[in-house]
Every structure is written in C-alpha cells, then in structure tokens.
Amino acid sequence: MPVLRIEGNEFRLGGEPFRIISGGLHYFRVHPGQWRDRLRKARLLGLNTVDTYVPWNLHQPRPRTFRSDDGLDLPAFLELAQQEGLHVLLRPGPYICAEWEGGGLPSWLLATPGIGLRTADPRYLEAVDDYLDRLLPLVVPYLATNGGPVLAVQVENEYGAYGEDPVYLTHLQERLRQGGVDVPLFTCDQPADLARGSIPGVLSTVNFGSRPAQGLAALRAHQGDGPLMCTEFWNGWFDRWGGVHVLRDAGSAAADLDEMLSAGASVNLYMFHGGTNFGFTNGANDKHTYRPTITSYDYDAPLDEAGDITPKYLAFRDVLARHTTVPDEPLPEPSKKLNLLGVRLTGNTPLLGSAGRLGEAVTGPRPLTMEELGQDFGFVLYETELREPGPTLLHFAGIADRAQVFLDGAAAGVLEREQHEAALAVTVPDGGATLAVLVENQGRVNYGQGIHDRKGLTGAVTAGGTELTGWSSTPLPLDDLSGLTFTTGGPQPVGPTFHRGEFEVEGPADTYLDLTGWTKGNAWINGFALGRHWSRGPQRRLYVPGPVLRPGTNELVVLELHATARATVDLRDTPDLGPTEE
The missing domain is CATH 2.60.120.260 (Galactose-binding domain-like)
Incomplete structure (x- = not known):
C-alpha cells in the first residue's frame, strides 16, 4: 500500500494529497468473529482508515510473556482491514486510557512498590521496552512501508494531561524507531495540554468533542505547520454505574464533523464502534470519588454495540458524502437477534465454599493485594479470626473497590470505595468467629494520577482499634470455572x-x-x-x-x-x- 508522508500542511499518500477520515474500532472490544463485519461497515460509512489502541495488559498478562491468540490476534485484524481496503492508525500505548482497565497498563507493574508509571523510572521503562520488543516484530510487517495498512503510529496517549517528562516521551519515540517503525509518528492531546504532551519532530494532533474551530486553532497556535488533525472527535460518551446512559445528538455531532472537514482537517471518530468491556476489563475514573465504567462501551457511536447502523451513522454518512467518495453500495440490515x-x-x-476450587490461598500476617498475589482481575477472599466476643468496630484502611463482609458465613455488611466507606460495626459471638471479606476489583482507574490503583485490601484492618493478623488471601480471578461443582x-x-x-x-x-x-x-x-x-x-x-x-x-x-x-x-x-x- 502507498506510504503516508507529511509535506507542509498536508498529508500525502503515494504522492497525492490525502485526508485521513478514520474511525475508532478496538479489536479487543469486539468478538473476532465480527471483525470483518465491523470493518466493512467502516468502509461503507465512507471511512478510509480505522484506528485502534493496543491493550498492553491483555497482550502481556505476566512479565516476559506475550499473547496474540484468539481475540488478541492483532496481525489478523490488520490483515482484515487491508483486505477491506482500509488504512490503520495504530496506537500501541504503552498507556491508552480508553476507559479500559488501568488504561491498558498491566497490573503486575503495581507489584513494584513506589514505581512511577508513565515516567522515566528505569523499572517502568524496562517493562515498556520488553513490551515493545515483543509487540513490534508482529506490527512491523504491517507498516505501509512494508506494504501493510498501518499509515502512522502514536507515541503514548494524551500525555500532557498526566505529566511533563520529555525524557520519557523521547525514550518511547526512540524505541519505536529502533524497533523498525519507519512510518510517521504522532501524539494527541486536548487543546490545553498540547505543549506538555508534544515531542519535537513528531506531529501533534488534538482531541475534542465540540467547538472544532477553537480546537483546531489551538493546534495551529501550538504547531505552526503540519496537517490539522483531530485524533479523537468525541461523538458520544461512556457510561458509569449509577449514572444515566449518555447520548449525544446526531445532528449536533454531524454539524461539528462537517465544520472540521470544511476546514480541511483530518479526523478520527471516537468511537466509530465502541463494542464491549467483556469480562472484567472496564476501567474507572477517580476525581475525588471512584466511578467504575459499565460493561457496555456502546458510546452512542455511529455503529451500536451489536454493530447495527444508527441514525448517527446515517447523519455522518451524509456529511462524508459532501467531502469524499462514499461507496455506492446498499447498507446491511441489522444483525439477526435471538429472543x-x-x-x-x-x-x-456457593462462591465462599468453592473458593478453594478457584484459587490457592496464601497465608501471611496481613492481607495481600491483588498485585502481590499476581492477579489481574476478579475478586480476593480474605479470612482471619475474630477472637474477642461482643460488639466491635471493624475499620479498613484501604478497600479497592467493594467489600462484602461475613461472620461465620453470614452477611454482615458491604463497604464501597465509591461511597467512601471504611468502617462496619459487628457483634462477635461467644467463642469467636471467622471474618471473611470478599473484595471485588471493579476496574482500575484509567485516567490521571489515580492509575497507581492497587486492588483488594490495601491497608490494615482493625477490630476495636487492634490490627488483625493471621490472614489467608485467596485469589479468585474467575478466568476458569471448570472446577465448580453444581447441585x-x-x-x-x-x-x-x-x-x-x-x-x-x-x-x-x-x-x-x-x-x-x-x-x-x-x-x-x-x-x-x-x-x-x-x-x-x-x-x-x-x-x-x-x-x-x-x-x-x-x-x-x-x-x-x-x-x-x-x-x-x-x-x-x-x-x-x-x-x-x-
């Protein structure tokens, strides 16, 4: 496929002026059996490119390993995109945000005390380098310079909203180049963060959901020449548990898209098709209050969670038809549904009685976090003995994120990080009782300094002011239920x-x-x-x-x-x- 070049204020592809009209489509949020369908609908919308992140935490669930099987077969996804005639913008992180668990950073990083994520901390960079050493050999054959669909590769993601560490960003740039990435590199940031997130010699792009003129003007003020591009045009939004389903008017979003294209800018729809946070993969936000994201990542996108065409899809297609060639093909009907x-x-x-079939208990003087147990997702069951009978106050120094408390198997209460709860009054029977605490990881924080988000019981537990010791910690990742026996x-x-x-x-x-x-x-x-x-x-x-x-x-x-x-x-x-x- 032709190679993308940056010349003056425009992209050129195969020597001809080119505008990137892209849509976000995360292969890891879509069943692989549906990749081809979603890619075809991207082309029928009028897109010439699709954009995807790469989730480090799924590809490298443990250090010094790498998975690219089944739904993580990135090369297969890239091949299907090329077969559909689509280019690809690849965004390998290492941090991706994406309302994804931990922003894509693997949980095992947090087993290192004091590690500085998204910095030049040598311990973090060593892990990043190993990740890129394993990922890039799979990606390089699919770069446009090698005849593949990948036009450009992103360095980090909205870094200006997190920190200011040019040494770290330069390290990533150099590692990509050393790993064989010879297509254009780019960064993306919100308008106010462009200066902190940019790298000299690397194309800056901007993210926004409205007021295109102001967003593009901020990009031009920051970067005097180069193509104008909105890498994340937020045409919808995500939902959180306890909130409402967020919608964005199709007409308003289409008008902003038209304004951007009329200004000559390139654009990536975030999202074209959101998909689903299957399993335990949703992220969370914590701006003084912890808020986990729901399972659906429908995002009110042009293509809904089931891959069906929405009114927003049709509105965007009408806009694109005024600025580019839209395929003259009939649009597919909604997928068959089962009732x-x-x-x-x-x-x-029972879960408590089956814990030994789902994980192996680790004993010690204190509760162990998920990261100390080598666990990514799911639950941890903590158990110890309460020996002093009578009323007592249990206090938990750290709960991440939701704890169900039991005395001798009977429910005693629930404590939620989201509600800033940390204490529970219980009555211990004569002879004492077994205290069991089932803690759920509801999603690691994916944005801001809160990404240093360790899970489980993250501090001491006291009863009547006295610290409890002699704990067993049983990891319950629930990634294999075959050991369960049902009655x-x-x-x-x-x-x-x-x-x-x-x-x-x-x-x-x-x-x-x-x-x-x-x-x-x-x-x-x-x-x-x-x-x-x-x-x-x-x-x-x-x-x-x-x-x-x-x-x-x-x-x-x-x-x-x-x-x-x-x-x-x-x-x-x-x-x-x-x-x-x-």
Missing part, C-alpha cells in the same frame, strides 16, 4: 452464588442477557465472560455476540453476589442501556 424468555438456572454452588434442588441460595443453566438455540444470533430481578455479579455463556451486571444501572442487559452461541445446547453461568428474586433470566432481542437525561 428466548424464561431460561432456568437450576444448578448452584440442584433445595431452597434458593442467598449470598455469593454461582447459578448454572442450559438453553437450546437453532443457530447463532446476537442477543442481550436480561438479568432483571438479579442484583450484582458477572455472567458467562459457553465460558465466554460477558461482563458485569448490577441493578444499580443504567445498563440493564448484557450484549451477547452471536459467535459465542452454538447450535444446540448452550451453558449459562451467572455469579450473583447478593440475591435474586427469580431463578430465570431472559435473552432479549433488543438492548437496554438504561434511562437517559431528560
């Missing part, structure tokens, strides 16, 4: 319980798991982790990609952390992302 009501979950097994019959369990059921389908189709009447937990279909559910909302149904289902019998497992009003769930043919602002 199946009353799926019974007849098997169950049927008996009363409906209360407390953290896995529920299992089966259902039949004739063939795969997209659907939405409706957990109305359930409280909080996670869900899996055929071993595929769909994500978190929570009656707090706004999201009320979890998206199930069609390729997850199989003809015949399918298995559904739901972890319910509290209680459910019914032993059934529904598979619906429409989404429900909850109420919106009036």
Whole structure:
C-alpha cells in the first residue's frame, strides 16, 4: 500500500494529497468473529482508515510473556482491514486510557512498590521496552512501508494531561524507531495540554468533542505547520454505574464533523464502534470519588454495540458524502437477534465454599493485594479470626473497590470505595468467629494520577482499634470455572452464588442477557465472560455476540453476589442501556 508522508500542511499518500477520515474500532472490544463485519461497515460509512489502541495488559498478562491468540490476534485484524481496503492508525500505548482497565497498563507493574508509571523510572521503562520488543516484530510487517495498512503510529496517549517528562516521551519515540517503525509518528492531546504532551519532530494532533474551530486553532497556535488533525472527535460518551446512559445528538455531532472537514482537517471518530468491556476489563475514573465504567462501551457511536447502523451513522454518512467518495453500495440490515424468555438456572454452588476450587490461598500476617498475589482481575477472599466476643468496630484502611463482609458465613455488611466507606460495626459471638471479606476489583482507574490503583485490601484492618493478623488471601480471578461443582434442588441460595443453566438455540444470533430481578455479579455463556451486571444501572442487559452461541445446547453461568428474586433470566432481542437525561 502507498506510504503516508507529511509535506507542509498536508498529508500525502503515494504522492497525492490525502485526508485521513478514520474511525475508532478496538479489536479487543469486539468478538473476532465480527471483525470483518465491523470493518466493512467502516468502509461503507465512507471511512478510509480505522484506528485502534493496543491493550498492553491483555497482550502481556505476566512479565516476559506475550499473547496474540484468539481475540488478541492483532496481525489478523490488520490483515482484515487491508483486505477491506482500509488504512490503520495504530496506537500501541504503552498507556491508552480508553476507559479500559488501568488504561491498558498491566497490573503486575503495581507489584513494584513506589514505581512511577508513565515516567522515566528505569523499572517502568524496562517493562515498556520488553513490551515493545515483543509487540513490534508482529506490527512491523504491517507498516505501509512494508506494504501493510498501518499509515502512522502514536507515541503514548494524551500525555500532557498526566505529566511533563520529555525524557520519557523521547525514550518511547526512540524505541519505536529502533524497533523498525519507519512510518510517521504522532501524539494527541486536548487543546490545553498540547505543549506538555508534544515531542519535537513528531506531529501533534488534538482531541475534542465540540467547538472544532477553537480546537483546531489551538493546534495551529501550538504547531505552526503540519496537517490539522483531530485524533479523537468525541461523538458520544461512556457510561458509569449509577449514572444515566449518555447520548449525544446526531445532528449536533454531524454539524461539528462537517465544520472540521470544511476546514480541511483530518479526523478520527471516537468511537466509530465502541463494542464491549467483556469480562472484567472496564476501567474507572477517580476525581475525588471512584466511578467504575459499565460493561457496555456502546458510546452512542455511529455503529451500536451489536454493530447495527444508527441514525448517527446515517447523519455522518451524509456529511462524508459532501467531502469524499462514499461507496455506492446498499447498507446491511441489522444483525439477526435471538429472543428466548424464561431460561432456568437450576444448578448452584456457593462462591465462599468453592473458593478453594478457584484459587490457592496464601497465608501471611496481613492481607495481600491483588498485585502481590499476581492477579489481574476478579475478586480476593480474605479470612482471619475474630477472637474477642461482643460488639466491635471493624475499620479498613484501604478497600479497592467493594467489600462484602461475613461472620461465620453470614452477611454482615458491604463497604464501597465509591461511597467512601471504611468502617462496619459487628457483634462477635461467644467463642469467636471467622471474618471473611470478599473484595471485588471493579476496574482500575484509567485516567490521571489515580492509575497507581492497587486492588483488594490495601491497608490494615482493625477490630476495636487492634490490627488483625493471621490472614489467608485467596485469589479468585474467575478466568476458569471448570472446577465448580453444581447441585440442584433445595431452597434458593442467598449470598455469593454461582447459578448454572442450559438453553437450546437453532443457530447463532446476537442477543442481550436480561438479568432483571438479579442484583450484582458477572455472567458467562459457553465460558465466554460477558461482563458485569448490577441493578444499580443504567445498563440493564448484557450484549451477547452471536459467535459465542452454538447450535444446540448452550451453558449459562451467572455469579450473583447478593440475591435474586427469580431463578430465570431472559435473552432479549433488543438492548437496554438504561434511562437517559431528560
């Protein structure tokens, strides 16, 4: 494919003037069986490029390793993009934000006390260098200079909003070049952060969601020459648990897109297709109050979570038709959807009683964090003994992020980081009791200084002012449920319980798991982790990609952390992302 060059104030591709019209599409948020469909719809919108981050934490779940299988097969995604005639903007981080768990930084970095993330800290740079040494050999063959689709590569991500460390940024630039990246490099920042996040000799681009004239003017004031580009045009937004489903008017977004293109700027839609935070991969924000992001990353994007065309898609396509050639092809119909009501979950097994089947306990004088346990996602079960009978006050110096407290297996209360809760009054029976604390990682912070976000019990626990010792810490990553044994019959369990059921389908189709009447937990279909559910909302149904289902019998497992009003769930043919602002 032709090579991108920067000449004066324009991009040139194969010697001809070129405008990048791109859309964000994260391969790791889309089932790989649907990559081709989403890429085709990007081309039909009128895009000539797609943009993707690379999640370091998924590709390198442990130090000195690298995964590129299944849904992490980045080369396969790049090949499909090229087959569709699309270019690619590659954004390998190491930090990506993206409302993604930890901003894409692997949790094992935080096992090093005092490490400076996103700085020139030698311990951090050593890990970054190893990551790039493993990633770049997979990427370099797909650079445009080698006949591939990758036109340009980003250095870091919105660094100006985090810090000011030119040594760190220069190190990343040099490592990319040493690793064989010979296509243009770029940075992106919000208008006020351009100076701190830029690198001499590297193209600066700008991010904004509205007022294009002001954003582009700020970029030009910072960078006197070079192409104007908005790398993140925020045409929608993400949702948080306990909030509302955020929408952005399609007409307003289309008008801003038209204004940008009329100014001659290049653009990347953030997002073209958001996808899903499957499993435990959602991030969180903490601006004095911790706020975890929901499972859906629909983002009110032109292509919805199921990959269906929205009114915003059509509005954007009309705008693009005024500025570029839009394919004269019919647009695809919405994907086939499954509607199946009353799926019974007849098997169950308690989580606390099954902990030994899901993880191996580590004993010590204090609770260990997830990072000390070598754990990325999920839960940790902490246990110790309370020996003094009578009323006492439990105080937790650090909870990240939600703790369910039990005395001899009976629920004693819930403490939430989001609510700034740290203390619980309990009564210890004569003879003492076993204290169990089930702590959920609800998503590591993905933005700002809060990315140094260690999980689990992160400080001392006291009872009546006396520090408790003699703890066992059992990691429960819930990445393999095959060790669970389910039983049927008996009363409906209360407390953290896995529920299992089966259902039949004739063939795969997209659907939405409706957990109305359930409280909080996670869900899996055929071993595929769909994500978190929570009656707090706004999201009320979890998206199930069609390729997850199989003809015949399918298995559904739901972890319910509290209680459910019914032993059934529904598979619906429409989404429900909850109420919106009036």
